[in-house]
Amino acid sequence: MALVAPIEDQSASPAVRAIYDDIRTTRKTDYVNNFWKVLANDPAALERTWATVKQVMAPGSLDPLIKEMIYVAVSITNNCEYCIHSHVAGARAKGMTPQMFDELIAVIALASANNRIANGYRIEVDERFK
Amino acid sequence: MALVAPIEDQSASPAVRAIYDDIRTTRKTDYVNNFWKVLANDPAALERTWATVKQVMAPGSLDPLIKEMIYVAVSITNNCEYCIHSHVAGARAKGMTPQMFDELIAVIALASANNRIANGYRIEVDERFK
Amino acid sequence: MALVAPIEDQSASPAVRAIYDDIRTTRKTDYVNNFWKVLANDPAALERTWATVKQVMAPGSLDPLIKEMIYVAVSITNNCEYCIHSHVAGARAKGMTPQMFDELIAVIALASANNRIANGYRIEVDERFK
Amino acid sequence: MALVAPIEDQSASPAVRAIYDDIRTTRKTDYVNNFWKVLANDPAALERTWATVKQVMAPGSLDPLIKEMIYVAVSITNNCEYCIHSHVAGARAKGMTPQMFDELIAVIALASANNRIANGYRIEVDERFK
Amino acid sequence: MALVAPIEDQSASPAVRAIYDDIRTTRKTDYVNNFWKVLANDPAALERTWATVKQVMAPGSLDPLIKEMIYVAVSITNNCEYCIHSHVAGARAKGMTPQMFDELIAVIALASANNRIANGYRIEVDERFK
Amino acid sequence: MALVAPIEDQSASPAVRAIYDDIRTTRKTDYVNNFWKVLANDPAALERTWATVKQVMAPGSLDPLIKEMIYVAVSITNNCEYCIHSHVAGARAKGMTPQMFDELIAVIALASANNRIANGYRIEVDERFK
Secondary structure (H helix, E strand, O other): OOOOOOOHHHHOHHHHHHHHHHHHHHHOOOOOOOHHHOOOOHHHHHHHHHHHHHHHHHOOOOOOHHHHHHHHHHHHHHOHHHHHHHHHHHHHHOOOHHHHHHHHHHHHHHHHHHHHHHHOOOOOOOOOOO | OOOOOOOHHHHHHHHHHHHHHHHHHHHHHOOHHHHHHHHOOOHHHHHHHHHHHHHHHHOOOHHHHHHHHHHHHHHHHHOOOHHHHHHHHHHHHOOOOOOHHHHHHEEEEEEEHHHHHHOOOOOOHHHHHO | OOOOOOOOEEEEEEEEHHHHHHHHHHHHHOOOOOOHHHHHHOOOHHHHHHHHHHHHHHOOOHHHHHHHHHHHHHHHHHHOOHHHHHHHHHHHHHOOOOOHHHHHHHHHEEEEEEEHHHHHHOOOOHHHHH | OOOOOOOHHHHHHHHHHHHHHHHHHHHHOOOOOHHHHHHHOOOHHHHHHHHHHHHOOOOOOOOOOHHHHHHHHHHHOOOHHHHHHHHHHHHHHHHOOOOOOHHHHHHHHHHHHHHHHHHHOOOOOHHHHH | OOOOOOOOOOHHOHHHHHHHHHHHHHHHHOOOOHHHHHHOOOOOHHHHHHHHHHHHOOOOOOOHHHHHHHHHHHHHHHHHHHHHHHHHHHHHOOOOOHHHHHHHHHHHHHHHHHHHHHHHOOOOHHHHHO | OOOOOOHHHHHOOOOHHHHHHHHHHHHHOOOHHHHHHHHOOHHHHHHHHHHHHHHHHOOOOOHHHHHHHHHHHHHOOOOOOOOHHHHHHHHOOOOHHHHHHHHHHHHHHHHHHHHHHHOOOOOOOOOOHO
16 A cells, blocks of 8 residues: 555545546546546656656657657666556556667666676776766 | 786787787777786686687677677776777767767666665566566 | 564573663664564674664654654665564654654655656766865 | 757747746856756746745745755655656755765655665554544 | 566577576476576677576575575665565575565664764774774 | 865864874874875764774785775775775785786676676576575
């Protein structure tokens, strides 16, 4: 059980309900996932987080699938079980193939190893990279 | 100063020198960066790390620029100064525009915030994501 | 199951039992939670960890509720499930309201996002902050 | 040097300049720190980040000094040098005494140790905490 | 359930099957654990990861038990539940006693606390350590 | 500059001075490093941290060199620059050879990569490891 109870549609305030509706419309689904229902306990947080997600994850110089995969990479590195599950699902829905997922994991693993090597030996940044 | 001295070409063993040459050829540059010169103190580590980098960062289902940006996302999350500098340089060389870099940072920041929200409230993974 | 078995009162040595009693007295409860029962496998660790908790979490320039919330913030950032549950319970027992918990999470999420922005762009520390 | 150049007032767009002015007014200072000047390269990120900071760090159920200290706790745990410097400065400006800072560090250190103990032994969450 | 299905012997390609056999032979067991069966979805990753494990975890200047304990220390700090369970099992199989495990946890906890103290106060590295 | 000034012998209280002397005697050196001089601003923290270091890092089931290397592994994973420098120096003083340091880094890198693989694919812990 989450540390606060999720808020379902029927007990949501009009403001919260309007955001749930926008989530459904934007994502073309009738499903609102637990993240939003729990966050709804803090309506201001719900509003600004959803607004940020809409803005940041929208198509831009990077397409939404790439953004989902970057989101997954951060979530794995921070070890957020919820976010890994929900954003792997999101990436798959946007077209991530099994091969792409394997390559994503492989890059994350490689970077994690090399991050520790560079930090461990305290390797100096090359002048040309600064 | 790194905790062990970088090994320059003139003092490298033939095996290490061969890897430096392969780095130069593969990357079409005459520059070998400090990461490899420090890692060369452990020739087996140099060899397997370079082989892994060549394999993992090569074109595949994900293109090399996307892989570089995922690498940067992990390096920022793990906070590896060396790796951020070297792989931002790598991503820019492969075509990352200022807009793409800004969007990359924005996704990383968003995911980091939401990772903490999900972990903090101990939000349960929706059945449909499992 | 934990990787080592918790030690219950009846099988505890007198020294461990004395610490359990001090935990009960200090916290005005008859309950000793799993953290201490598992740590009791290493009596020296149990003793010094309990002594440190008593000293550090006591009223000082910061009051115990504030300290519990800082403890929760660190536990969320390090992603310790046990510690989040036990210290959210502790903070609530000391008076943390739902609003305070929401604000705590909101600050943690904001700081996590901005930590990545600052590290990602490698923003230089302003002279006046040093 | 940051990976992108800070934007000074004279070269800022009117929208960016308006946010700089709001930062100055809100904080009762004529100084805009590097975080904002670098983030200004992405005006949408600047706008939403500043709006979030204003909303989240404002007085609420927790007072601004407590929020600053929680922010510092997260920044130390994530190891963001920039954020530690800037928010320790902010906390001191809001009244954090040397004793409060020492107690803050002591709680962070204690929580970090106990997070690893609980995760290391895989201690099960007590039923009563769930 | 893992995000991709484990591959059992009967459905493994000859190349994957050969690695499973090498794992069994090298470890003198008929058991191949889930890590490898899931990773087998990416045969190239399976091959290079197993080759690295064989090379890095073999006896060298450090004996295999010490290496297992260092592996556990990293896994606890990164909070990888799977890796903690599997490598604590591995360390016990190689001779880690309960006392050694307790001391391992104690060092990890101490280092984690002091890491935050040093980062929190931004303590300068002594000239003689550089 | 650290965020609080180090306390030198001549301005130390008798209690702090006694701990500095114990550090010198225990370590058979006339040098007290910056960690302790900064921590001395909080005499209670100085006393309990030094007592814990003496107890935890002393010879036991694990010898002091192994403990130093585990300490380094945690410090690299947490990315504490100060602690990496000071404890690599400590490990070298206790006999860590260049080969041992390379093997230490190699195990840390391998574990970091595999931690992300296991967390990323959400690999289930094998029954026999529980």
